[in-house]
Amino acid sequence: MGLLENKVAVVTGASSGLGRAIAIRYAAEGARVVLADVRDAPIEGGEATQAAIERAGGIAISVPTDVSRWDEVDxxxxxxxxxxxxxDVMVNNAAIYTSTNLVETSQTQWEQVVQVNLTGMFNGCKRAVQQMLTQEPADEVRGRIVNISSQHGMVASPGDFPYGVTKGGTVQLTRQVAVDHARDLIVCNAVAPGKIVTGKPGAANDPRALEYSHQRTPWPRLGRPEDVAGAALFLASPLASFVTGINLMVDGGWMAG
Structure with missing residues (x-):
């Protein structure tokens, strides 16, 4: 029996990176996974997430979804x-970034990042809570929400102003939902990745940025998507039944240094 046997989990931003790793891990633990994204093909290449899950014997369906739109999340x-x-589980992972500082960020860029990263998180949490309130509790819990924040929700995100601000908002949004709906038996937590090496293009994989991340991370390697998936599994499982409102760092000790 897996930790999520027969549970139903929605994962946004599931085609690539962290969302893909979380969805695959959830399916391996017995969950029936609903994959939400605006694209199907992984940014890092390879087979689609649904195909990878089904090839391993898991259960998944894909639903094209723009999380910034309430009607699509609904x-x-x-x-x-x-x-x-x-x-049973809602994972709000979908996010975008601009790699721009305050003065470089256009009004359009700001609005796009806020719409996906923060309004999309609001949409996912609200719609999940609406559904969970209608359900009978299982193991003393009506449902669980896992939001993907970032270490840059706790400290500044150098050179990416909109991303850092929205991830800070994600941390507070998580606390609000956790406190407001604890009496409803709805658990809400966040996972805050440190430097995780994924296939996404751009400044994140610049050799100088990677070297800086190595210097800042006490653990002798940088993070992998599977590290975040393990934390997201813990928070989605009965192992975390008295854990709510936290922002769980998965950063190799970066924030402790």
Whole structure:
């Protein structure tokens, strides 16, 4: 029996990177996973997440979703419940970035990042809570929400002003949902990755940025998507039944240094 046997989990931003790793891990632990993204092909290349899960014997469906739009998130959760009868875990992972500082960031860039990273998180949390309030508790919990924040929600994100601000908002949003809905038996936590090496293009994989991250990270290697997936699994499982409102650092000791 896996930790998420027969649970129903929605994962946004599931085609690539952290979302892909979380979805694959959840499926391996027995969850029926609903994959939400604006694209199907992984940024890092290779087979689609649904195909990878099914090849390993897991269960998954894909629902094209722009998390910045309430109607699409509403439809996403409705499809998950129609197919599998309930929603046990909502993972709000979808995010974008601009690699621009304050003066370089255009109004359009600011609005786009806020719409996806923060409004998308609001949409996912609100729609999940709406559904979970209608459900009978299982193991004393009606449902669990896992938001993907960042160490840059705790400290500044050099050179990426919109991203850092929205990740700071994610941390506070997580606390609000956790406190407001604890009496409803809804658990809400965040995972805050440090430097995780993924296939995404741009400044994140610049050799100088990677060297700086190595210098700042006490652990002798940088993070992998599977490290974040393990933390997201813990927070989605019965192992974390008295854990709510936290921002769990997965950073190799960066923030402790």
């Amino acid at each position: 439809r996403l959760v409705a499809i998950a419940v129609e197919r599998y009868d309930r929603l």
